[in-house]
Amino acid sequence: MRSCSPILAVWLLLFAGSSAEAQPKPGPDGHSLVARGEYLARAGDCIACHTAPEGRTFAGGRAMPTPFGTLYSSNITPDRDTGIGKWTAEDFYKAMHYGRFPDGGLMYPAMPFASYTKVTRADTEAIFAYLKSIPAVSQRNREHDLRFPYSNRQLILGWRTLYFSEGEFKPDPTKSAEWNRGAYLVEGLGHCGMCHSPINALGGTSQSEAFKGGLIPMQNWYAPSLTSNREAGLGDWSIKDITDLLQTGVSMRGVVYGPMAEVVHNSLQYLNDEDTRAMAVYLKSIAEPSPPSPASSRLPTTESSLLISLGKTVYDKHCASCHGTQGEGKPPHWPPLANNQSIEMQSAVNPIRMVLNGGYPPGTKGNPMPYGMPPFAGLLSDNEIAAVVSYIRTAWGNRGTPISAREANELRSAPLN
Amino acid sequence: MLARAVASAAVIVTLAAAGGAAAQTANQPPDTMAARVEACTPCHGNQGEGTNDVYFPRLAGKPAGYLYNQLIAFKNGRRKYPPMNYLLEFLPDPYLQQMADYFADQHPALPPVAASDASKEVLQHGQSLVSRGDPQRQVPACGSCHGPALTGMEPGIPGLLGLRPNYISAQLGAWRYGTRTATAPDCMQQVAARLTEEDVTAVAAWLASRPAPVNIAPAPKGTYVLPFACGSEPD
Known part of the structure; x- marks a missing residue:
């Protein structure tokens, strides 16, 4: 049992204070709430799902095939009838943090609220302010097309019990502010674990398996483990190679293709140097040295x-x-x-x-x-x-x-x- | 003294930078469009001249505007062919324009015309539709948009020669069924919708049987007036 010394307690308080100030980082284009929200929405890659091909930005309607049927993303423009124009900041926080609609209804976990729950209230409010500022598009949400029994939303309750734990990101006081910023972005808005963790038959990921890699359902690309250096673990990569990969899509060690190309294209290339570096520092740190497993072939x-x-x-x-x-x-x-x-x-x-x-x-x-x-x-x-x-x-x-x-x-x- | 030290330091830095850049270039792929479009070549040929696969079209020498429209349509998913959609999804529009310009500037010879296995009647029907259209069914002659020599017009209308019958009939079929579309007013869909399956086979056979004209370049923009409005060829 570790006792909490007074010095540590003071340090913790100081840390909490400085991180609270450090969290609302201004976006690259200015310090306004809306600009910061736009930047954070990029970090969350909201556009990838909430914009259909040739569709209006953030008006939803993108088909998302899942093993359980097809989901259609929703309109998150400020249109009052078909978008989120009637939502309050509190409603939006509830959606991001708890995965619930304003009426309390449950969202399907294709919306990465299991990651977004880690996002601070201040950041959530900035994203909401940004979404309120974009042009409203009148476009009704399309009904999901899920097979029985997945069409029963009550099943989500079971899923939530197994795989969802609510709670904002808690900085690790033993780590640097940079590391914590990286962890916050990777685990929260970046929702990297949605692909880079094994997904079981129920479409869930257990915490202990986070970032251990897995085949992305329906897409048939393998999202490699971020913790094993035998996969995409970045333990022996230089920070520059990691930041190059995240920001430009290419690096001296490798190049992104497939679903990761989408993430770099729509999201990571827009992050500023400090945040990219923070993610690199965190990603490098979570790679665990893994013993080389003897090559074993299934072929004679x-x-x-x-x-x-x-x-x-x-x-x-x-x-x-x-x-x-x-x-x-x-x-x-x-x-x-x-x-x-x-x-x-x-x-x-x-x-x-x-x-x-x-x-x-x-x-x-x-x-x-x-x-x-x-x-x-x-x-x-x-x-x-x-x-x-x-x-x-x-x-x-x-x-x-x-x-x-x-x-x-x-x-x-x-x-x- | 100080200024001099700074100046010589600056020279050293410049030299070092130049040396670094040279070393970098030596170990880099050629900084050319040809190297950048190598992903296109297994299906479309090294210069966009086409390959043995009868469904993959020649790109070389088509108007850059037409090629760009197709690249954008594949990128956005309006034109559906998953291997193309996948390749282009995350490429910036200005880069696609450069790809279009590159293939528009390639001029490998048209392939020799392959002997047609279509009957004389089919070829005659094709010739009639291509050169005169069918006024009763409001089908214009192909040449009224694609040019008297069928070599197309800048910026958006492609030439119809040097393509194989399978590709032409597959595309006309896709226009007829509405699986291939273009920016409204979608003139090509309007025309194709008035064609029968027999028309499509005949037109494809006749076009593919035509030898290359002396000048295969598309006509300059505005050379002739289109019979109706077309979203791909704005006025």
């Missing part, structure tokens, strides 16, 4: 050595001109494959999908004209895809395992958007 050895030999042929023909004969790449634009965690990690979903579908990193202020990876789905057979992915996962000291043609084939039908 003769088969895998044949596969890898074919893989080298495919690699030299199609890949080496950009990624280099030794997998060194030309970073940041042509990412290295040697010692690249996302190539080596246990789940081979992302490297397979990159070979099949190719992709562009997001165009950002820091990298407005990104280089793209060609899609090879039409050029290579399942066997060749399996071969080249097996090769890059095991060559140059990489410690991944070979994959089978069946795994490659299964991802050909993975949804692309």
Whole structure:
């Protein structure tokens, strides 16, 4: 049992005071409440879900396929009849903090209130002030299309009991203000855990599993663990490489593609240098050193050595001109494959999908004209895809395992958007 | 003295920066559009000339405005083809404009015309629709918008030559069924809606059988007046 010394108590009070002042950081464009709210709404990536393709900003209506049916995001413009024009600041806080509508109704947890509950009241109010300032759009919310029994909102009560714990972010007094700011952004508005945590059959994430990685349902991309250095753990990355990745989408260690490209495009590129650095400091700290697990392949050895030999042929023909004969790449634009965690990690979903579908990193202020990876789905057979992915996962000291043609084939039908 | 020290320090810093930049460039991909659009080439060819896949169109030499409209439509999901939607979703519009300009500036030769397996009657029907349209059904001749030489017009109307029949009929079919749309007034959808399946097959077969004209460049903007309003080609 740790006793609380008077000195520590005073220090805690001081810390609480300074953090309360530090939290309402001004946005880059000014100090007004609305500008700060806009900045924080960017940090929360509200636009990604609450704006439909070719739709009006924040007018909702975006279809969000889930294993339980399709949800449609809501209109959060200040229209009085179809948006949140009649909401009070208190109503908005209740939505963000408790996941409840003004009438007390329960929100589906596709709204990341399990993360947003950590957001301070001051920040929530700034976001509300911003949303009240944007043009009102009259667009009625579309009914969700959920299968029985998920269409019964009372089920959310059970989900909440299991996976939702209400409460604002509590700074860790043993850590720096910068670390705490990073933790606040990652765990709260950033809602990184929504993808980077294993999601169980009930669509929930337990606290003990936070940031341990998982396959994103419906999208079939693997959101790697942020705590394991064998996945996307950033323990041995420099702070600059992390901030480059978050702010520009490319770095000397790797590049963002797939769903993470959306996050950088709509949200992270707008964060100021201090906040980006704070997130990097926090992310670097949560990576736990993990013992190298011995490579274990599900393929018989003769088969895998044949596969890898074919893989080298495919690699030299199609890949080496950009990624280099030794997998060194030309970073940041042509990412290295040697010692690249996302190539080596246990789940081979992302490297397979990159070979099949190719992709562009997001165009950002820091990298407005990104280089793209060609899609090879039409050029290579399942066997060749399996071969080249097996090769890059095991060559140059990489410690991944070979994959089978069946795994490659299964991802050909993975949804692309 | 101090000024001199500062000046020489500045020179050293400049040299170091230049050296760093040079080293950086040597180990960087070429700073060209060609390197940036490599993701397009497996399906559209190194210069946008097309590939063996009959459903992937030639991009080279099409009007930049047309190409840009398509890139935006794929980015926004108005034009649906998931592999394209996925590639373009997070690219800024000015970058898409540069991609469009790049492919508009490529001029590889048109492919030799492949022998058509369509019957003489089908080809005749196609020729008739392409060159005269069908006034009774209010179908204009293709050339009234796509140009007398069918090479299109800047900025938004594409040429129709150098495309394979499968691609042309797939696109006309998509316009007919409303799965491909453009900014209103959506002239191409209006026209395609008046075509039958047989019309589409015939038009595609005839267009694909045409040899390349001497000058395959699209006509300059405003060369001729369109028969009706078209959102893709604003006045």
